[in-house]
């Protein structure tokens with residue numbers, strides 16, 4: 145059984161359990177139900193930001209423990225101060241060590257778009273995302289049928305949440321081109337082999353219709369790759385491990401964005417004359 149199937153099987157049980165413990169009536173009392181979400185689409189396009197969606201990931205099935213005791217407060221604030229466009233917070237506990245509390249903490253300390261990174265298979269999880277203060281949800285094409293993906297995307301839109309749809313290949317992309325999706329993310333990580341290659345993003349880029357913001361996800365650790373991906377039309381870059389492996393992820397994020405700025409300036413600055 146592949147890892148995604150394992151995760152989805154567990155997620156079904158987890159969601160049923162949570163529905164009993166925290167009924168939607170209770171979730172709907174959260175103050176976040178009345179607030180307006182912050183738009184990831186807008187933030188990604190802001191010229192003063194890097195386009196980087198910086199992720200908080202404590203552990204993963206491919207790497208095991210990455211930074212299990214990370215401070216959400218310090219990291220999330222530091223990521224945004226470093227110039228990230230948005231935050232992504234894993235809320236899956238079983239496989240990634242994240243919790244809803246992690247996202248709530250990030251929300252408490254930051255005014256910026258926050259992506260709830262989880263495996264969404266049920267409307268209940270969208271209400272939950274709203275109740276903890278998320279602005280964007282992830283829908284993974286490999287985890288859903290096109291019909292189900294459309295239903296969940298429309299449900300999210302009815303709560304003013306934005307939708308990032310994740311695809312791995314042409315087929316997933318082409319069977320899910322729908323209006324209720326705002327951003328399309330190409331995952332560079334093969335979920336079966338865990339191999340990462342940004343060539344996956346580059347291959348799929350021309351097939352993504354203009355109206356979607358293009359996000360390249362996973363395996364990015366070199367600022368030069370961001371420049372390359374930008375040249376192929378990507379505006380958003382989802383990065384986790386490269387920062388999280390560091391004891392101070394926010395510092396790694398700062399250094400990375402600094403390097404990226406220098407690279408970008410280098411390509412536009414006129415050559416200095418030697419006096």
Ligand SMILES: O=P(O)(O)OC[C@@H](O)[C@@H](O)c1c[nH]c2ccccc12
Pocket residue numbers: 199201261262310331361362363364382383384385386
């Ligand atoms: O840590 P990386 O290689 O920089 O990748 C970040 C992010 O793309 C990855 O965590 C991710 C992409 N899609 C997901 C779906 C669920 C959980 C995690 C993910």
